[in-house]
Amino acid sequence: MPIDSAMTSKQPPARLPLLERRVEDCFAHLSSALSPLGGAAGEISVGTFIGQVLGLAERLPEAGFAINLCDNRYLFTLGFCAALVRGQTNLLPQNRAPATQALLREQYPASYVLHDGLENLLDSCPQFNLNETDLRADACRDIPHICADQLAAIAFTSGSTGQPKANLKPWHTFVTSSRMNAQAMLGDDYREQLRFALATVPAQHMWGLETSLLLPLFSRLCISDARPLFPLDVAQALQPLPAPRLLISTPVHLRALVHSGVAMPPVKQILCATAPLSQDLAQAAESCFAGELIEVYGCSEVGSMARRRSAQTDLWQLFDGLELAQDLSVIRGSHLPQEQPLQDRIETADGRHFRLLGRSDDMIEIAGKRGSLVEMNKLLLATPGVVDGVVFMPEAGQQTVTRPVALVVGTDITKQQLSARFAAHLDPVFMPRPLLMVDALPREENGKLPRAKLLAFYHELRNK
Incomplete structure (x- = not known):
C-alpha cells in the first residue's frame, strides 16, 4: 500500500486529527479498575476515550507545558491527548526523580506536573492528580483536530553525557511517522485488522510512545494499560487479551522472558527495539511466543526508521517515507524538521536495505x-x-x-x-x-x- 499523499507533503495541512479510528472500536483494555473512571475495567471504546479527553482538557491548568509523569499507560495517554487538545506541550523526561522535575521546572517555568498519584513530587511545582479527578464522560463521535505545527511533545533522552537532550516533536511529525510506523510494523491491513497489544516498556520513552500511545491513535490497535515486569505477570497479562495479540518489548526483557521457563500465550507478532537483538534470541523468542518477531531500528531524533525479521536476516529495510542521504550519513524525511545524522555506520546495495556496521566508537584499538x-x-x-x-x-x-x-x-x-x-x-x-x-x-x-x-x-x- 503506498504512503498517503498527506504523509509526503512538504506543507502539512493546517490541522490534523487527534486520531484516525472508528469511534465504536476498542481503544484500550484496562487490566484493573481505575478509580478516576468510576472503577471501570475491561475495554474502553474510542468514542469513550475521546469524551474523556475533551472533558479532561477543559479542567487542565492554564499553562504552556505539562510534565507528564503518569504511570498508568491509559491515564498517561489520556493526559497526553488532553494536553494536546488544550494547546499544551507534553514534556517527557527520562525519569520521574525530583531533581529531574526541578530541572524541567527551571527550564520551563510555565509548566505543571500531570500525574496519577506519584509520591516524590516537587512541592514548588503546580500539580494535577488524575487519580483525584472524575474522568468519566459520555462517548463522543467528534474527533478533535490539532494544529499541525503545534509542538506536541519534547522528549528528553539521557545522551552519552548524561545531560538531558531535548527532542522537539511537532504534531504533524507524529501523525506522519505514526502512519508510516503502522504500515511498516503492522502491515497493509493496519486500518482493518483489530489487534490487542501488551507493552512491557514505559510510554514516556520514544519506543513506548510510538508503539503504545501513537500506534493506537492511528491504527486498529487496542492497548492494555498493564506494564508487567516478571515473566509470570507477562503471561497473565497476555492471557485475557483476544487474538491476534501483539507484544511490545526490548531485548533485555525478551531475554528474561525466553529463559524464564514460563509458558507464554501465543502472540501474532512481537515488536522489539532499543538495543541490538541477536539472531539466536530472536529465534528463541519466536519459538517461545509462537509468533513473528520484528526488530525495529531508530533513534530519539527520528523515531523508528527501519525493520527486519531478525530470526531470518541481518538486513534492515528502511521505512517508506524516509531516505538515506549524504553518503549514508544522514536520514531524511519530509515530515522531519531537518536532516538527522546517523550515529551508526551502515552499508547498502540499493539504498533501501542496509546492514549496521556499528558506531565509530564501538571499534577499539589495543x-x-x-x-x-x-x-x-x-x-x-x-x-x-x-x-x-x-x-x-x-x-x-x-x-x-x-x-x-x-x-x-x-x-x-x-x-x-x-x-x-x-x-x-x-x-x-x-x-x-x-x-x-x-x-x-x-x-x-x-x-x-x-x-x-x-x-x-x-x-x-x-x-x-
Whole structure:
C-alpha cells in the first residue's frame, strides 16, 4: 500500500486529527479498575476515550507545558491527548526523580506536573492528580483536530553525557511517522485488522510512545494499560487479551522472558527495539511466543526508521517515507524538521536495505589490534547462564593500556567460566579486565544503558 499523499507533503495541512479510528472500536483494555473512571475495567471504546479527553482538557491548568509523569499507560495517554487538545506541550523526561522535575521546572517555568498519584513530587511545582479527578464522560463521535505545527511533545533522552537532550516533536511529525510506523510494523491491513497489544516498556520513552500511545491513535490497535515486569505477570497479562495479540518489548526483557521457563500465550507478532537483538534470541523468542518477531531500528531524533525479521536476516529495510542521504550519513524525511545524522555506520546495495556496521566508537584499538565492542557484547550475551551484561571501555586512566571491562549478571555461571569463554573467542589483548559479577545493571526503564550512568556505576563498584 503506498504512503498517503498527506504523509509526503512538504506543507502539512493546517490541522490534523487527534486520531484516525472508528469511534465504536476498542481503544484500550484496562487490566484493573481505575478509580478516576468510576472503577471501570475491561475495554474502553474510542468514542469513550475521546469524551474523556475533551472533558479532561477543559479542567487542565492554564499553562504552556505539562510534565507528564503518569504511570498508568491509559491515564498517561489520556493526559497526553488532553494536553494536546488544550494547546499544551507534553514534556517527557527520562525519569520521574525530583531533581529531574526541578530541572524541567527551571527550564520551563510555565509548566505543571500531570500525574496519577506519584509520591516524590516537587512541592514548588503546580500539580494535577488524575487519580483525584472524575474522568468519566459520555462517548463522543467528534474527533478533535490539532494544529499541525503545534509542538506536541519534547522528549528528553539521557545522551552519552548524561545531560538531558531535548527532542522537539511537532504534531504533524507524529501523525506522519505514526502512519508510516503502522504500515511498516503492522502491515497493509493496519486500518482493518483489530489487534490487542501488551507493552512491557514505559510510554514516556520514544519506543513506548510510538508503539503504545501513537500506534493506537492511528491504527486498529487496542492497548492494555498493564506494564508487567516478571515473566509470570507477562503471561497473565497476555492471557485475557483476544487474538491476534501483539507484544511490545526490548531485548533485555525478551531475554528474561525466553529463559524464564514460563509458558507464554501465543502472540501474532512481537515488536522489539532499543538495543541490538541477536539472531539466536530472536529465534528463541519466536519459538517461545509462537509468533513473528520484528526488530525495529531508530533513534530519539527520528523515531523508528527501519525493520527486519531478525530470526531470518541481518538486513534492515528502511521505512517508506524516509531516505538515506549524504553518503549514508544522514536520514531524511519530509515530515522531519531537518536532516538527522546517523550515529551508526551502515552499508547498502540499493539504498533501501542496509546492514549496521556499528558506531565509530564501538571499534577499539589495543596494542595495534582492532576489535569490536559490538561483537564482544554479542559473545557475552550469547553465553548460557548470562542474564544481562555489558562490555565497554572505561575512561582512560593512569594505566599504560586501557582495556575493556565486563559487568555481568548471571545465574549458574562463574567468572572462571566466563573468562574461559572470552579466551576461546578473543585475542588476549581484548580480554575484559576486570570482569565483575553484579546483581543488576543500571538500565533505564526503556532498557537502555547510558554511558554516563554506566561509568558512574563502575566507579562505585571499584571504590567499594
